[in-house]
Amino acid sequence: MGRPALYDLLLKQVPPEKVHFGKRVTIIIDDGERVQAMAEDGSSFEGDILVGADGAYSTVRQQLYKTLLKEKKLPESDKEELPFSCICLVGQTTALDHEEFPILKEPSAQLMGTIGKDNPFSYLLFTTAPSSISWMTMLHLDKVANKSTYKSQEQDREDANLEWGPHAAKAMCDETRRFPLPIGDGTLTMGDMYDRTPQDLISKVMLEEKVFETWYSGRTVLLGDACHKLHPSGGRGSFLPMN
Incomplete structure (x- = not known):
């Protein structure tokens, strides 16, 4: 929910x-x-x-x-300090059409995970009761970091991806929107999830452990x-x- x-x-x-x-x-x-x-x-x-x-x-x-x-x-x-090795985008779409997304017709919640090939990303989809899909896109860092060390470790990435807030979330969305989804007719990508999610409800967070x-x-x-x-x-x- x-x-x-x-x-x-x-x-x-x-x-x-x-x-x-x-x-x-x-x-x-x-x-x-x-x-x-x-x-x-x-x-x-x-x-x-x-x-x-x-x-x-x-x-x-x-x-x-x-x-x-x-x-x-x-x-x-x-x-x-709290260490982390993943940066994550999270969001939940608005209500979706069951015909376009038949997986929503399943009586129980569906969870699908994908690991990127030759890239440091993985992403998750899971269906929810209000006919929406919650999603997570994770960037796996090369080294364990904390708030103090993250920027120095990632200095070769775009500055926008080093910050937090709407601008940083959009930058990571743009970087990962082409990733294919294991659902639908084979043409859906993570971009379809981003476009169906209110932009102010997309968050970029650290996954501390x-x-x-x-x-x-x-x-x-x-x-x-x-x-x-x-x-x-x-x-x-x-x-x-x-x-």
């Missing part, structure tokens, strides 16, 4: 007064009995436990690790990508090599 639909579903289960938007945690105070999270705008929230479920570059984790570093309790591996040693301390605990960022292809089966 699309992420916006999932957000709406989750929000309906939580009383509106319990949800606060536009808050960025900057300080965590743990006195042993209670924990307080202070936001950038001066507001603060107090409770028995603080759960940091705020993604790979978790602010809660960074604040927690600062405290542990001062106390000399942070393992060496937790001081390192790291499991942190420290998942909790005191009354703060980390959840999800904040403590174990895994590559999305970790549980995937085999690919079909294509030109």
